[in-house]
Amino acid sequence: MEIDVSLQDGLHVLTISGQLDALSGPDYEQQINRLVAEGARRLVVDFGPLVYISSAGLRALLNTSKPLMAQGGVLVYANLQPSVREIFDMTGLLSLFQVCDSVAEAIALVQAP
Incomplete structure (x- = not known):
């Protein structure tokens, strides 16, 4: 699994590629928890390149x-x-x-009052 973090319209967008499973779940949790600890409160997770998610990934x-x-x-x-x-x-x-169909739709939803 790879995680790419970018800022789009002032929001953190995490693009997750590969597989989210028992091996990669802790890395995913660590990345999200780090952003939250740094003050991020509005996140978009782009699962476009994610090809597989296990029950351990769902738990993450x-x-x-x-x-x-x-x-x-x-x-x-x-x-x-x-x-x-x-x-x-x-x-x-x-x-x-x-859940949104696109990152642009998710950003608009997160930015909505």
Whole structure:
């Protein structure tokens, strides 16, 4: 897994590529937690290049989203590939998380008052 962090319209956008699983989940959690510790409260996660997510990867999403939301933060996932979207749907995460079809749509949602 690779994580690319960029600033777009004043928001942190994390682009996740490869696989999010038991091996890479801790790296994902560490990156999100570091950004939150530095004061980031509005994040967009671009899963466009993500080809696989395991149950351990899903746990990493839950482990990072709860503390951010408890601090009044917003986290939006964008650009889910069909296989990843299917897992979000089967596990009920589509109803738990905010998911957008594109990064631009996610940025607009995060910036909305």
